[in-house]
Amino acid sequence: MQIDLMMLTFAIVLFAFFALMFIASGIKVLKEWERVAILRLGKFKHIKGPGIIFVVPMLDKIAMKVSLRLLTYAFKTERSLTKDNVPVVVDAVMYFRVIDVEKAILTVERYAVAVELAAQTTLRETIGKITLDELLSERDQIAEHMQELIDEKTEIALACPV
Numbered sequence: 626m627q628i629d630l631m632m633l634t635f636a637i638v639l640f641a642f643f644a645l646m647f648i649a650s651g652i653k654v655l656k657e658w659e660r661v662a663i664l665r666l667g668k669f670k671h672i673k674g675p676g677i678i679f680v681v682p683m684l685d686k687i688a689m690k691v692s693l694r695l696l697t698y699a700f701k702t703e704r705s706l707t708k709d710n711v712p713v714v715v716d717a718v719m720y721f722r723v724i725d726v727e728k729a730i731l732t733v734e735r736y737a738v739a740v741e742l743a744a745q746t747t748l749r750e751t752i753g754k755i756t757l758d759e760l761l762s763e764r765d766q767i768a769e770h771m772q773e774l775i776d777e778k779t780e781i782a783l784a785c786p787v
Contacts (some may be wrong), residue, residue, distance in 0.1 A: 651680045653687070663689040672726050679748040689730050695722045698741045705752040707760060715752060719744045719775075743778040747771055 654676035655661060663670045664686045680687060700717040707713055721740050723729045729736040751771050752760065760767065 647682055651682045651685075653678050653680055655690075658692055659692045660691050660693060660726045662691075662727070664688045669727075669731060672730075691723050691726050691729060693723055693726070695720055696737065698737075698744065700745060700748065703748060703752075704747070705749050707752060707757045708754055709756045711757040711758065713752060713760065715748065717744075717748055721775075721779075740775075740779055744771075744775050747774045747778065750774075 651662075654677055657675045660672050661678070662676040663680060665681070665684055667686075669688075670685070698713075698719045698721070700719070703715045703717070705713055705715065719741070722779055723736065723746075733739045748771065751767060751774070755763075755767065
């Protein structure tokens with residue numbers, strides 16, 4: 626009788642321990658600049674963060690963690706031709722950040738790569754449409770124009786349903 630009671634107590638303690646571990650496995654801590662998309666059984670539920678969040682084990686999954694901080698991308702040296710067929714070598718740095726976390730996660734597989742490639746393409750297109758003199762003398766206007774084009778491309782890419 627006493628052995629049965631000890632076995633029952635041990636089983637209850639063991640069950641409670643595993644239940645607490647199961648529940649604790651769903652507790653996550655996100656930094657101030659982080660957001661995550663929660664998928665419940667594969668379907669988008671909502672965006673969570675920052676702070677302590679709870680993800681229901683076995684039902685919910687964190688699809689992707691997104692940083693809201695400013696991200697940088699340094700272009701490799703780009704060789705291109707200007708409108709007047711002058712070969713130029715351009716180095717560039719792009720700064721970007723995610724504004725709409727849900728769109729960034731759900732509409733593009735790798736949003737950072739998509740933004741980088743859009744910017745690289747825009748750089749080549751812009752250089753090909755201007756002369757060397759314009760490239761050297763109107764850098765600020767070219768940068769503003771490129772920012773508008775990249776913003777337009779990324780908003781379209783994130784807004785289009787697949």
